[in-house]
Amino acid sequence: HLALKEFGTMRFSDALKPAIGLTAEGVTVTPALAGILGKLSAGMRADPGSAALYRPGGAAPKAGEKWRNPALADVLRALARAESVEPLYRGDLALRLAEGFARNGGLVTARDLAAYRARLVEPLRLEWDGRVIHTPPLTSGGITVLQALGSLRALGWEKIEGDGPRALARVEALRLAWRDRLTLLGDPDFGPVPQARLLSAEYARESAERVRAALKTGRAIDHGLKANLQGGTLSFSACDRHGNMAALTLTHGDSFGAQVTVGELGLTLGHGMSRFETDPAHPNAPGPGKRPLHNMAPVIVTAAGKAITAVGGRGGRRIPNAVFDFLLAQVVERRPFAEALAAPRLHTEGALVVVLCEQIVPRDDAPGATEARVVHYIDRQLDGRLARHRNTYRRGLAALAQTCLELEKDGSRLIIDPGFYTEPMDGLAGVVAIVITHMH
Structure with a gap:
């Protein structure tokens, strides 16, 4: 809504019309979606709101059928009438959403919803041969993208020959960026985070030297980290x-x-707090008002x-x-x-x-x-x-x-x-x- 307000040319209500139509009239279920809905977890099947939305009538929609979310259509209509998202954060819809959290043992309150504000922020940037890459700052994942690219730029990527050395350079540049991401980064509003240093030319040169050493020896850099393969988004x-x-x-x-799922709103709740670290000393530890790394x-x-x-x-x-x-x-x-x-x-x-x-x-x-x-x-x-x-x-x-x-x-x-x-x-x-x- 903020992006549309600042940079768009359409009324918010007009922008919502396609989504209102799809939620009210239904989307055609694809084979992949039918497979996903047919394999809901036991917990989702036991949740009344989720069961009603994703298994209407006690069965998942089949491929080719229409799947509707009329409650969400009503929410979108309310936002369209207001020409704003305010009702979802500081109005009647917010109160109903907070009640849904409370009913299910959640921690989010009406006060939390009212405190939320979308923000316009300066992007992070990396220039390479006349092209500038722009991505959101922390707590997004863009810093890891730019850090790995910066390491390869400092390494002299264009001069590396051979598929093997190039693949190893890519891997080690990413592994260094992930080491820093998983050990140093968190919400910069709640403590010192070395975002500027990680994107500096000096640090890129230091990382490039480590990648160069790995290329020379053929030995991986040991960061002592464990993998946590995820999906979604x-x-x-x-x-x-x-x-x-x-x-x-x-x-x-x-x-x-x-x-x-908060059934009366047609909204399935997220689990963003799972992106925090459980160690209270970690920069990405949970706390009131903090944003997790994503x-x-x-x-x-x-x-x-x-x-x-x-x-x-x-x-x-x-x-x-x-x-x-x-x-x-x-x-x-x-x-x-x-x-x-x-x-x-x-x-x-x-x-x-x-x-x-x-x-x-x-x-x-x-x-x-x-x-x-x-x-x-x-x-x-x-x-x-x-x-x-x-x-x-x-x-x-x-x-x-x-x-x-x-x-x-x-x-x-x-x-x-x-x-x-x-x-x-x-x-x-x-x-x-x-x-x-x-x-x-």
């Missing part, structure tokens, strides 16, 4: 015929958030002051790494849009023993799919040896890139993360970054 990017761009990532967490990392890229790319990702902790890989390919290496989007990705969170990487392979057994992704789980030992654990497949990513390009030809276009509707996959499910590039 949704992202979309949009561009109008004037070249204005928006990148938006939103999340419920994983698996329907808290798995509790992985969302929407990005706008500009050249000569004009927006040229909007990008975001989904997949929990895989988001910063997927966005990093895309930006490295498209912004730094100047690869064509489709090639950068479809390029294999790496994922690591700083742990020694878990690195995920993708490989594009021919695929003949899937109708309409010419490529698939093999996801390799790599065990990197302390002596630098690699051992592959297992792999799995995901279909149709080449077609996904083509779909993005075709939709992009319109004067005004919107892409909502198609990866959400494709087959679920272990490992790198959902790392596809959905991008719109302004071509004029």
Whole structure:
């Protein structure tokens, strides 16, 4: 609402009309969505609000059927009448939402909702060869993207030759950024956080030296961290015929958030507090009014002051790494849009023993799919040896890139993360970054 108010041209009520129509009249259930709704947890099936919304009549909607949320449609209509989100935070809807929290043992009160304010903030920036990458500051995941890119820039990425050394450099740059993310970062409003230092040229050079040492010895840097593979989140990017761009990532967490629904509002509650650390001495420890670290990392890229790319990702902790890989390919290496989007990705969170990487392979057994992704789980030992654990497949990513390009030809276009509707996959499910590039 704040973004529309400050930068948009539409009335808030007009912007809400499509969502009101979909919630009131229903969306057509896809096979993937039907599968998700058919596998709700026992806790969700036992929650009255969730059961009524996601299993109307005691059964999950089937593929091809309409699925409605009339209570949410009423909420959106109330916001449209007010031309504001105020009722949801400081009005009758806020009181009903707070009552829903209280009924279910939640900690959020009407006072908490009333204290919430959306803010306009200065983005973090990284310039590389005439292109500037913009992303939100902490507590978002964008700092990790920029930190890893800064390390490779200081390393002299363009001079590294060979797929092996390049892959290792990517992994170690990400692992260093994740080490700092998981040990040093938290809400900067509640304590000192070295955000400026982590993005400084001096620190990038220090990180580059560590990556260079790893390249020279072939030995991974041991940070003493453990992996915590996550999924979830949704992202979309949009561009109008004037070249204005928006990148938006939103999340419920994983698996329907808290798995509790306030039935009279049609709202399923999130579980953002799970992103805090339990150690009270950690910068990301919970506290009143604190924002937890999250992985969302929407990005706008500009050249000569004009927006040229909007990008975001989904997949929990895989988001910063997927966005990093895309930006490295498209912004730094100047690869064509489709090639950068479809390029294999790496994922690591700083742990020694878990690195995920993708490989594009021919695929003949899937109708309409010419490529698939093999996801390799790599065990990197302390002596630098690699051992592959297992792999799995995901279909149709080449077609996904083509779909993005075709939709992009319109004067005004919107892409909502198609990866959400494709087959679920272990490992790198959902790392596809959905991008719109302004071509004029």
